[in-house]
Amino acid sequence: MSEFDSLLQGMNLILTPGHIGLMVIGVLLGILVGVLPGLGAPNGVALLLPLTFTMSPVSAIILLSCMYWGALFGGSITSILFNIPGEPSSVATTFDGYPMAREGRAAEALTAAFSSALIGALAGVLLLTFLSTRIAAFAMTFSSPEFFAVYLLAFCTFIGMSKNPPLKTVVAMMIGFAMAAVGMDTVSGNLRLTFDQPVLMTGISFEVAVIGLFGIGEILCTVEEGLVFRGEHARITPMVILRTWAKLPRYWFTILRSTIVGCWMGVTPGGPTAASFMSYSIARRFSKNRDNFGKGELEGVIAPETADHAAGTSALLPMLTLGIPGSATAAVMLGGLMIWGLHPGPTLFVEQHDFVWGLIASMYLGNVVSLIVVLATVPLFASILRIPFSIIAPIIIMVCAIGAYSVHNSMFDVLLMLGFGALGYLFKKLGYPIAPLVLAAVLGDKAEDAFRQSMLFSDGQLGIFWSNPLVGSLTTAALLMLFWPLISSGIGALFGWRSRHASKPKTL
């Protein structure tokens, strides 16, 4: 099997003390940003990006991807011990994780969460290992119209499937596209939207936006809600770990089901958040201990965690093969790839064979390293959350400012970060999503290039997006996704009217 050989090659590449050291550092930093309020995986990766420019791409991606895994694990720590989801995707973990911690079963909940997360992640990597070359080979036949249709599908899915109001998603996305357009036009070399301001010539970096929107915006929201961290304590002993592991096989079916849900939602741009919620609600529906859900049921921790990590890792499949990130963090990583001079997409598998397989191999190892590191360091990171806000907040803000500055060594970027911070605060409070903005800011130029080239082929006719069955079905699917809220409410109105009418007296 050629995949197997490539994987062995990748393993060979990454099994050096230096790379394993980078993994541990990445995981530790990831848990740190996952635990700290105001820092999460997207801006953690954005903050670290400028530091990777001097590294080789393989080392850099190992550091960043391990930070991603670490942040996913770190999010579960705060969910279970403090009832504060460190990441949106770990909200579902709080439902049963925190009650377990209150009962004094924190160590059991944490061990179960981490272990099932590892299983989910490994399933995602397996999928990546065996599907990616095939999808990449298929995508090699794509030309500009197909690529634009795929981008369109990703963006329309975001609009149609988002829990946020569709129009607000459109506004956020278009701001991202507008940001990407600022600066030098890649085709004509003209300076666009700079209005003769020299500071705008280099464009608006997506890193600065991510740091401001996620970092400063989050801090402002946290301050407004008034900070009270009342956490439970946990001591993880080898005995607890073994006892919890002995219980896990009982839940094999839940794990299997959650893995499938997670992988599916990760590959299609549903994302880890949707995956964890869906998996939780399915588990509650079919569980024998249904009544115990929400009061501290182990299965209620296992289901969302498995799906969350399965989705998180399989989100890298479309990112690597098609150049479309499934989550905000994947978008920032994709931006990193482009900065390092790589071209995400099917050609990556041919031109950068070592890089791709080094990354995939590092995902196996990185997740195992994450589990070991996270089990060993839970008390340490839990104690970080107990540091007073008046110490931790200014330090986080300083790190954000330095991160924004170091993107281009420009003070203007720090000012921009402040502006994005204020915008992020308003966006969060009014229900505007931030992820589409980041996605559009990273992909804007590529989507525009694909669109312009398609227009060149067709001499300005939009019909090119229906010129063959493949591109036609992609475009049609995109439009279906875009209008999905309307379509589903239309279907609902057709078929659901009677049942709603009938159920009304019950609620009254």
Added chain:
Amino acid sequence: MSQSSQSTSLVSTRGIELGLSVFTLAIGAVVMFGSLEQGIGWGDSGPEPGYFPFYIGLLLSLASLANGVLTLVRWKPLSVSFVSREQFKQVLSVFIPIALFVCAMPFTGIYIASAVFIAWFMWRDKVRAKPYGKWMIGSVSGGAVLASYLIFALWFKVPLDAGPMGDLIAMAGRSMR
């Protein structure tokens, strides 16, 4: 989050909604204007540079406009408080220092601004039963700045702007050697 302080509402949600949609509408208009400058039509070599961004600006404006109209339609239900006076005071008490910190950075350099910022934040914390001691404040702010110097400037070779004062110290250090 806190329902108790709803009585002293500062501003209604609809006001902020409307304000933000006007703001995004303005961005859309600026983008369209900038694209028009570049030409949005069909040039000798295909689409002109403003071709794609113009429609981005147009979509942004239309969506903002629709958001604004939706706000007007739901005027009554959106009269709920956006933020209470106490909450807003909390937010400003963090936001204004950040703004000052950012504005001071070009003049003082990153290191001095950061040290003062952290020290001020800790000194101002009156919620604690016991305020921080001078040594505690000094060591935390100094330590954080030193750590950022070590990590960014020395380890990863990302030079940070030290400001006029930092340049002086660097010069003095060089002449000492």
